[in-house]
Amino acid sequence: MDFGIGYFPTSDAVGPGELAAFIEERGFESLVFAEHTHIPASRESPYPGGGDLPRKYTATLDLFVALTAAALATTRLRVGSGIALVIQRDPIITAKETASIDVLSGGRFEFGVGAGWNREEMSNHGTDPRTRMRLFAERVEAVKTIWTEQEATFHGEFVNFDRIFCEPKPVQRPHPPVLVGGLGPTVIDRVLAFGDAWFPNWTPDILGRGAELKARAERPIDFMVMGPPTDPKVIQELAEAGTRRISWWLPSGGYSVIEPALEQVEKAIAEFTGEA
Numbered sequence: 001m002d003f004g005i006g007y008f009p010t011s012d013a014v015g016p017g018e019l020a021a022f023i024e025e026r027g028f029e030s031l032v033f034a035e036h037t038h039i040p041a042s043r044e045s046p047y048p049g050g051g052d053l054p055r056k057y058t059a060t061l062d063l064f065v066a067l068t069a070a071a072l073a074t075t076r077l078r079v080g081s082g083i084a085l086v087i088q089r090d091p092i093i094t095a096k097e098t099a100s101i102d103v104l105s106g107g108r109f110e111f112g113v114g115a116g117w118n119r120e121e122m123s124n125h126g127t128d129p130r131t132r133m134r135l136f137a138e139r140v141e142a143v144k145t146i147w148t149e150q151e152a153t154f155h156g157e158f159v160n161f162d163r164i165f166c167e168p169k170p171v172q173r174p175h176p177p178v179l180v181g182g183l184g185p186t187v188i189d190r191v192l193a194f195g196d197a198w199f200p201n202w203t204p205d206i207l208g209r210g211a212e213l214k215a216r217a218e219r220p221i222d223f224m225v226m227g228p229p230t231d232p233k234v235i236q237e238l239a240e241a242g243t244r245r246i247s248w249w250l251p252s253g254g255y256s257v258i259e260p261a262l263e264q265v266e267k268a269i270a271e272f273t274g275e276a
Contacts (some may be wrong), residue, residue, distance in 0.1 A: 001239050003269055004030035004247035005262075006082050006226055007169035008056035009066040013252040016061065024077040026266070030245065031070055032082025032112055032226075035063040040120035048117050056252040064097045071105035075197035080110030082199070082226065082247075083181040087115050087132045088125040091139040091159055092166060099170045107171035113140055114197055116183035133186070134158065140178060140194050147175040169213035179224065188213050197244065202229075207241050214242070230264045232271035239272070 005023050009016040020031050039058045047053040052067060063081055070079045079101070086094060102109040115136045116122060119129040138156040146152045146166045153162050168174050180187065180195035183203060191198040191213060198213055200206060202225050210223045223243035228234045230248065238246055248265045251257045 002029035002244055002245045003265075004028055004032065004245055005187055005265075006032050006034065006247050006249045008034045008059075008249075008252045010060045010252045011060040011061060012059070013056075014254060014258055016066035017073035019250075019258070020070035020077055020079065021073045024074045024260075026262070028077070030078040030080065030110070030247065032110070033063055033070070033082045034060055034068045034082060035084075035085050036060050036118075036121065037088060038121065038124070039118065040124060042120055044120055045118040059252075060068065063097075064101060067101050067109070068104060071101055071108065074105075074108075078108045079105055079180065080109055081112040082179075082252070083112040083114035085116045085122075085165075086113050086139045086143070087127045087136050089139065091142040091154075092146065092161065092164070094139070095143045096166055096168075098143065098176065099147060099166075099168050102170040102172055102176050103168045109170070109172070110179055111143075111175045111176050112179040112181055122242055127200075131158075133190070137190065137194060144175055144178070152181065155177075177222075179222075181207045181226075189215065191221060192216060195221065197224050199226060200225045201225075207237060209239055210243070230268040232268050235268060235272040 005028055007019060016033065023031055036057050063084060067079050098109060098111055115132050122129055122132060135158045138159045142154045142159045144155050147170050151163050151165060177196040178194060179197045179199035180191045181199050183200050206225060213221060213223060223242060224245040225238055225243055226247045227249050228238065228246060235246060250261050
């Protein structure tokens with residue numbers, strides 16, 4: 001089992017490249033960045049975490065600019081989106097951006113994907129919230145088609161293109177892993193349809209849902225968890241359930257807030273591994 005970090009890279013916090021080099025040096029396996037192009041001022045969609053929406057949601061750097069910085073500042077760290085809001089992204093551009101990160105990183109990119117929760121945000125991108133899940137599936141499949149076919153063609157309900165050349169192609173074969181985020185009632189269906197891993201935020205019932213994924217899967221699919229308590233007992237439970245990776249969110253800010261949070265994570269890992 002590996003351990004990773006999640007982060008909202010903002011302009012007033014430790015930068016994405018600097019943070020990537022810092023956590024690579026401390027032995028973490030992966031780093032993923034969150035994505036929001038903007039947050040509508042109306043605030044009609046309630047924040048899933050409850051309470052006021054943290055400022056980091058409105059101030060996050062562009063996902064693929066941040067990932068470029070992280071990729072070029074490291075040599076071993078796996079870097080990825082956690083998650084890319086593909087229902088707000090053109091699939092041809094997204095295929096080129098993701099493949100470019102994979103090339104620049106030497107094959108260390110992971111494509112975390114999701115549909116998001118802010119309906120006003122997706123509407124501003126021309127996405128109908130009522131059909132977002134069908135659009136989500138098509139855009140992921142279209143990206144995978146462009147990654148893997150030299151002369152790619154895709155025809156669907158929402159995405160259509162004939163015979164395109166789009167390079168570079170990813171270094172990883174057959175393509176970078178697709179990590180499906182989300183906790184909705186039908187998320188496992190989506191993971192089974194087009195994911196290489198399920199990458200949900202931690203909830204108390206996550207092990208039961210992970211067992212459902214394992215029971216239904218007819219091919220290897222990784223189970224990863226983001227944001228569990230920094231508790232060695234929880235880490236042990238996740239390890240026993242066959243979890244491939246556990247990641248924790250770090251606060252966006254300077255080292256004065258990042259280091260104490262990271263030390264809590266490292267302490268829990270050390271207790272779990274018996275190195276404390």
